[in-house]
Amino acid sequence: MGTTLWQRTWRNVARNKAMYVMVIPGLLYLLVNNYLPMLGLVIAFKNVDFAKGIWHSDWIGFKNFEYLFKTSDAWLITRNTLGYNAVFIVVNFAFSIAIAIFLNEITSKFFSRFYQSVLLLPYLISMIIVSYLVFALLSQDTGMMNHTILPLFGIKEISWYNEPVYWPFILVIVNLWKNAGFLCVVFLAAIIGIDKEYYEAATLDGASKWKQIRLITIPLISPVIVMMLLLFIGRIFYADFGLFFQVPMESGPIMNATNVIDTYVYRGLMQIGDIGMSAAAGCYQSIVGFVLVLLSNYVVRKINKDQALF
Amino acid sequence: MNKFKRHVSGLSLVLALLMVLTACGGGSKGGEEASGTQASGGESANSGDTPEIVMPFFVLNGIPEDMQAVNDEINKITKEKIGATVKLMPISYGTYGQQTNLMLTGNEQVDLMVVGTWFNYTTQVAKNQLLPLDDLLAQYGQDIVKTLGDNYISAGKVKGKTYGVATMRDLADMYGLVIPKDVLDKYQIKTEDIKTFDDVGNLLATIKKNEPDSTPLVPFGPGDSLLDNYMTYDNLGDKLGVLPGDATDLKVVDWFEQPEYADLLNKIRSWYEAGYIMKDAATNRDSGLELMKAGRGDVLLTRIKPGYAEQESRLIGKPVVTIPLTQPQARTSSVANMMWGIPRNAKYPDKAMQMLNLMFTDKDVANLLAWGIEGKHYVVKSDGVAGYPDGVDQNNSKYNLNQGWMFGNQFLTYVWEGDSPDLWKQLQAFNDSAVPSKVLGFTFDQTPVKTEVAAVQNVLNQYKMALEWGTVDPAKVLPEFRKKLKDAGIDKIIAEKQKQLDEWAASK
Numbered sequence: 062m063g064t065t066l067w068q069r070t071w072r073n074v075a076r077n078k079a080m081y082v083m084v085i086p087g088l089l090y091l092l093v094n095n096y097l098p099m100l101g102l103v104i105a106f107k108n109v110d111f112a113k114g115i116w117h118s119d120w121i122g123f124k125n126f127e128y129l130f131k132t133s134d135a136w137l138i139t140r141n142t143l144g145y146n147a148v149f150i151v152v153n154f155a156f157s158i159a160i161a162i163f164l165n166e167i168t169s170k171f172f173s174r175f176y177q178s179v180l181l182l183p184y185l186i187s188m189i190i191v192s193y194l195v196f197a198l199l200s201q202d203t204g205m206m207n208h209t210i211l212p213l214f215g216i217k218e219i220s221w222y223n224e225p226v227y228w229p230f231i232l233v234i235v236n237l238w239k240n241a242g243f244l245c246v247v248f249l250a251a252i253i254g255i256d257k258e259y260y261e262a263a264t265l266d267g268a269s270k271w272k273q274i275r276l277i278t279i280p281l282i283s284p285v286i287v288m289m290l291l292l293f294i295g296r297i298f299y300a301d302f303g304l305f306f307q308v309p310m311e312s313g314p315i316m317n318a319t320n321v322i323d324t325y326v327y328r329g330l331m332q333i334g335d336i337g338m339s340a341a342a343g344c345y346q347s348i349v350g351f352v353l354v355l356l357s358n359y360v361v362r363k364i365n366k367d368q369a370l371f
Numbered sequence: 372m373n374k375f376k377r378h379v380s381g382l383s384l385v386l387a388l389l390m391v392l393t394a395c396g397g398g399s400k401g402g403e404e405a406s407g408t409q410a411s412g413g414e415s416a417n418s419g420d421t422p423e424i425v426m427p428f429f430v431l432n433g434i435p436e437d438m439q440a441v442n443d444e445i446n447k448i449t450k451e452k453i454g455a456t457v458k459l460m461p462i463s464y465g466t467y468g469q470q471t472n473l474m475l476t477g478n479e480q481v482d483l484m485v486v487g488t489w490f491n492y493t494t495q496v497a498k499n500q501l502l503p504l505d506d507l508l509a510q511y512g513q514d515i516v517k518t519l520g521d522n523y524i525s526a527g528k529v530k531g532k533t534y535g536v537a538t539m540r541d542l543a544d545m546y547g548l549v550i551p552k553d554v555l556d557k558y559q560i561k562t563e564d565i566k567t568f569d570d571v572g573n574l575l576a577t578i579k580k581n582e583p584d585s586t587p588l589v590p591f592g593p594g595d596s597l598l599d600n601y602m603t604y605d606n607l608g609d610k611l612g613v614l615p616g617d618a619t620d621l622k623v624v625d626w627f628e629q630p631e632y633a634d635l636l637n638k639i640r641s642w643y644e645a646g647y648i649m650k651d652a653a654t655n656r657d658s659g660l661e662l663m664k665a666g667r668g669d670v671l672l673t674r675i676k677p678g679y680a681e682q683e684s685r686l687i688g689k690p691v692v693t694i695p696l697t698q699p700q701a702r703t704s705s706v707a708n709m710m711w712g713i714p715r716n717a718k719y720p721d722k723a724m725q726m727l728n729l730m731f732t733d734k735d736v737a738n739l740l741a742w743g744i745e746g747k748h749y750v751v752k753s754d755g756v757a758g759y760p761d762g763v764d765q766n767n768s769k770y771n772l773n774q775g776w777m778f779g780n781q782f783l784t785y786v787w788e789g790d791s792p793d794l795w796k797q798l799q800a801f802n803d804s805a806v807p808s809k810v811l812g813f814t815f816d817q818t819p820v821k822t823e824v825a826a827v828q829n830v831l832n833q834y835k836m837a838l839e840w841g842t843v844d845p846a847k848v849l850p851e852f853r854k855k856l857k858d859a860g861i862d863k864i865i866a867e868k869q870k871q872l873d874e875w876a877a878s879k
Contacts, residue, residue, distance in 0.1 A: 111475070111715055112499035124822075132826035133858040193656075201650040202586075222654050223842060310654035311594065314843055316833040328832045329825030332609065333817055334468070334491035336476070338825065 105340040125341035128329060134320065142321040145229075145305075146297040149236050150290070157241045158286065161248035162274055177249070180242035188239075188303025195235060195308050222310060225318040232319070235308055236301070244289065251285040252278060287361055287368045295354040298346045299323065322346065421450055422719045424482040424726050427460040427474065428777060429467035437743060437769040445739050452733070453725040457483075461772075475500050475714055483723040485777065486535050486712035488608065488704060496529045497818040501712045503532040507724040512536070514732045518780055523802075525812030526706035531878055535710030536727065540776035541798050542706050543699040543805030546601045547675040549683060552690040554578070554669045565694050568638060571672070575647040578669060586649045588642065589668035591659040596839035597639055597652075600674045603631070605702050605808040607872070608815040611827055612865035614808070614872075616700075621810065621876055623869045627856060636838055636845040643841025652840040660686050672696075677797035681790050699805040703814055709777065730779025737783040743770030749785070756792055757785035813875045820867045823860030830855045 074081055105125050107118040129135065160180065167173040183191075198205050199221035207218040221227060259277050268276070300321035309319040326342040362369035435441075438461055446456040462470050468490045474481050475495075486492050486501065495501050508516060508524075516524055518539050527535035548571060555562065558577050565574060578587040590597070604613040604626060612623040626632055642648050649655065649668060659671040664687050675693040684690045713723045729736055742749040742757055748770040749757045765771060775784045782795040791797065817824050834852040837843045 110499050128822040128825040131822055131860075132829070133855065134826070134829060196654075196656075220650075222651075223837070310656070311832070311836070312654045313833045313835065313837040320829070320833070325829055326825075329828050332491070332828055333821050333824055334472070334494050335818075335821055338821065 102340065102344050104337055105344045107337060109337050121337075125335075125337040126345060128338060129322075129326075129342060129345060134325065137317060138320055138322050138325045141318070142298060142300050142323075145232060145236075145300065145321065146293075148229075148233055149240075150293050150297070152233055152237055153241055153244055154286070154290070156237055157244035158248050158279075158282075160241065160245045161252055162278060164245070164249055165252045165278075166270075177242075177246065180245055182242065183239045184243045186239070188301075188307045191235065191239060191303075192307035192310065195231070196310060199231075222312040223314040225315045228309065228315050228318040232304065232308065236304055239304075247289060248282060248285065251282040255281050284368050288370060291354060291357055291361065291370050294357045295350045297353055298349040302327070422455045422722050424455055424457045424719055424722050425460060425480050426457050426483045426723075426726070427462055427467075427471055427481060428485045429464045430461045430772060431464050431774065432771065433463070434461045435743075435770040435772050437748065440747075441739055441743055441770055444744055445736060448733065448736055448739075449726065449729065453722060453729060455719065455722040455726065457726060475716060478716055480716060480718045481714045482717040482719050483711060483713055483726055485709060487709040488707050489709060492535060492707060492710070492712075493529060493608070493814060493816050494818065495712075496534045497816055500715055501534040502715055502717065502720060503534060504536065504713060504724070505533050507713070507720060508533065508536070511721060511724040512728045512731075514728050518731050522701065522807055522811055523706050526703045526814075527710050528812055529814045529816065530875075535707065535712045537706045537710045538777060539731065539780040539782055541676040542802050543676075543701045544600070544602070544697075544705040545675050545695050545699040545801075546672065546697045547693050547695040549663075549671050549673060549675065549680070549691055549693055550574075550669060551663070551687070552692050555692065562692060562694050565696075567696065568635070571670070571696070572638065572642060572647075575642060575670065576645070579645065579647055585668065586646060587669045588648045588652075589659050589662040589671050590649065590652045590655045590840070591671050591673040593656045593658075594836075595659075595673075596836050597672060598635060598839045601635075601672070601697070602700070602702075603697070605810055606704055607810065607813065607868060608704055609817070609824075611824070611861055612868040614810055618809070621872055623865050623872060625856075625861060625865060627853060627861075633845065633849060636841075636849060639839060639841040640845055641841075648841055650842075653836040653842045663687055677801050678790055678794045685789060699801055701802070701805040701807045701811055703808070703811055706811075707814065727779065732780070732783075734783045737775070737779055737781070738785060740778040741772070741775030741781070741784040742787075743768075743772070751785060752788060754792055755785070756788050756790070758788035810872065810875075813872055815868050815871060817864075820860070820864045823863050826859035827856060827861050827864065830859045 104115060106120055106122065107115065108121045108124075109115060110118045113119075164173055164176055167176070196204070199207075201207060201218070201220055201222070204221070206221070211218060219227070221231075255278065259281075260273055263273050263277060300323045302323045305319055305321045306324045306327065309315055312319075322342065326339060330339055358369050358371060438459060442457070442459045445459070449455055449457055467485070471481070471484060471490070486495060504512075504527075515536055519537060523537055523542055524533065526537060527533050548565060558574075558581070560574060560577070565571060575587050578585065588597075602613075604615045604618075606613050606626075607623065610626060613626040614621065614623060615629075639648075643652075649662075655662075659673070660683060662668055663671065675695060676699075680691055680693045683693075711727055713720050717723055730740070738745070738757075745751070746760065748760075748763070748768060750760045752758050759765075759768060775781045782799065786792055786794045830852070834848065834855070838845060838848060838852060
């Protein structure tokens with residue numbers, strides 16, 4: 062059977078020579094750019110010694126990974142990373158799909174473009190600037206919340222950067238404000254692609270706006286939603302470093318609510334600068350991400366085969 | 372099933388290709404090196420076969436426009452004196468660590484570079500990225516040893532071998548107070564009246580009483596706690612296990628467990644509660660000098676040295692004075708934070724050491740690096756100090772590096788206008804008067820306990836700033852902090868440090 066498979070493959074190649082030749086540049090690019098660097102993962106299992114070179118350094122097994130699990134914070138940073146990202150996905154998707162649908166209903170071209178641009182703008186702002194915008198709101202000495210908004214409601218000033226309870230909300234809001242615009246544009250593009258005849262037919266049949274959204278728009282853009290979802294799930298174990306490092310301003314008392322894997326690794330290795338340990342962190346994150354993508358794709362395939370990525 | 376098979380065959384094709392490429396990658400390493408040599412060989416052929424020393428260092432205020440012109444002038448001297456040219460490679464401070472790391476791991480030619488505990492010195496040594504310098508120093512660097520003296524040379528040693536050489540600059544640490552002169556005059560406080568932390572508290576109380584809306588104490592800079600530089604002990608590199616200043620034996624102790632630490636925290640907390648300290652101090656992102664300039668406060672506590680007051684006065688725009696709270700002390704950490712080293716990638720280690728020696732002995736080279744070209748970037752004034760030529764100032768100067776402390780012997784350069792003409796004498800006296808730590812020359816290698824260090828660093832990040840600015844109540848938070856340090860494994864780090872310290876003491 063092996064030979065028949067081989068023969069069949071060979072015949073396939075022979076028949077589609079031209080196609081296969083065309084694939085080569087792309088494949089080479091993928092190999093050089095995406096697969097070759099993966100060999101660097103061996104660094105995670107070595108005690109790198111530059112006199113010996115990377116390939117001849119000593120193997121040390123999983124010792125480089127230890128610091129990720131041995132600490133008392135291991136549970137905390139894992140929970141925060143996964144928890145925040147899960148909430149981000151749910152909230153961001155819900156909001157941006159809703160906004161995309163609303164935007165599609167705006168008939169004035171000018172306003173539709175205007176709102177899109179306004180929504181997209183935060184996505185283009187650097188996190189460092191975002192962190193100062195948040196600081197301008199929350200600073201204790203000069204912040205707008207404490208000095209203008211809270212007094213209006215007669216609430217006493219709050220020491221934002223010292224109270225961990227507020228931070229899950231602050232981070233979710235900041236993330237939504239920053240990223241919803243981008244997702245919204247993606248979904249809007251999908252909605253615009255839907256054939257208008259569906260809606261016309263539905264209107265003739267007397268379907269309400271709500272029914273049109275529920276029964277036409279959402280089912281028709283669901284492939285895009287699922288694809289974006291799978292892409293986001295693949296990165297669920299990577300935290301947005303800028304958001305979690307810059308926005309909380311390195312404030313210690315709130316760190317139980319703001320420390321995630323990426324910031325933990327950064328703070329831990331700032332002083333040692335060990336490439337083996339940082340490679341270990343990256344390796345761990347990508348393996349978890351990979352497994353989660355496979356799993357969720359499997360689940361999607363069980364439910365609806367056409368919408369799975371692979 | 373068919374589909375699955377197709378996938379498998381495709382995958383095995385990719386794997387096979389991958390293996391072929393890997394083999395190529397492994398083999399091409401030698402080729403890469405050969406071509407590298409060729410390229411630089413071609414370059415040196417242009418300049419008449421003189422070796423070129425590649426020399427990266429960091430710059431704090433942007434790369435000067437005339438760097439190349441200065442480089443050319445230096446080459447005229449080095450060609451004649453050591454038979455080599457240098458390629459100065461300025462890199463901005465923020466990216467220096469990362470960029471040099473890439474150069475070292477990427478096997479690029481680097482002959483002489485700034486190293487130090489600011490840039491993971493001990494890791495570089497542990498990973499064998501730097502060459503031991505002892506033989507080179509004995510052969511080509513005698514003037515360096517003579518200038519620095521054995522004590523300060525020893526600070527760059529790891530396990531008995533020298534991997535880094537400090538520059539001749541202010542090599543000791545002193546902690547003190549920076550305050551505008553008019554504030555002292557206003558409340559008729561004499562500098563001699565302030566000697567301890569309690570005196571500082573009284574000063575702050577006086578200011579607060581007269582200006583109830585002010586918060587007199589401002590942080591020195593982002594990420595700096597009030598106690599970062601206040602050391603009555605030797606921090607042994609990283610503060611994770613310290614040697615008390617009054618210790619008679621070499622017993623490493625946990626600073627965060629000391630009663631003195633708790634007392635200091637309580638004091639700071641009382642200052643914070645009394646409103647002496649800026650409320651956002653722990654999360655501050657501004658330079659203390661900017662805050663002072665903007666009138667946000669009057670007092671800051673930091674490392675001081677002779678000439679510091681003049682320097683800060685120029686920046687703030689009104690005269691300030693410095694008042695020491697500790698004796699000048701020489702520790703490994705104050706010397707080893709910035710040194711020069713020769714990496715394993717060096718193509719001309721001999722020439723690199725000769726160049727370093729030249730920076731320690733040649734007045735012209737030292738001045739070129741510090742101030743630029745005479746007549747163009749600076750002129751020597753009548754009293755032997757340097758200043759800007761006519762029509763040139765701080766803003767339009769094309770060489771305003773101002774980092775004389777970084778290259779060899781700073782005391783060979785001219786003193787800048789506005790500083791006391793005998794500044795170098797004062798600094799020399801400051802260095803000489805410094806009390807050398809009993810363990811000067813001991814460098815802790817963190818690699819055996821790196822797992823614990825990573826965990827402890829996170830605990831420090833979580834608690835240190837808030838505690839050491841008084842933002843949180845030490846009565847409640849200090850026990851939590853101590854417990855988390857224990858959980859993270861600080862005792863293991865201290866035990867390892869003790870072991871290394873004992874070995875070091877035995878080998879002396």
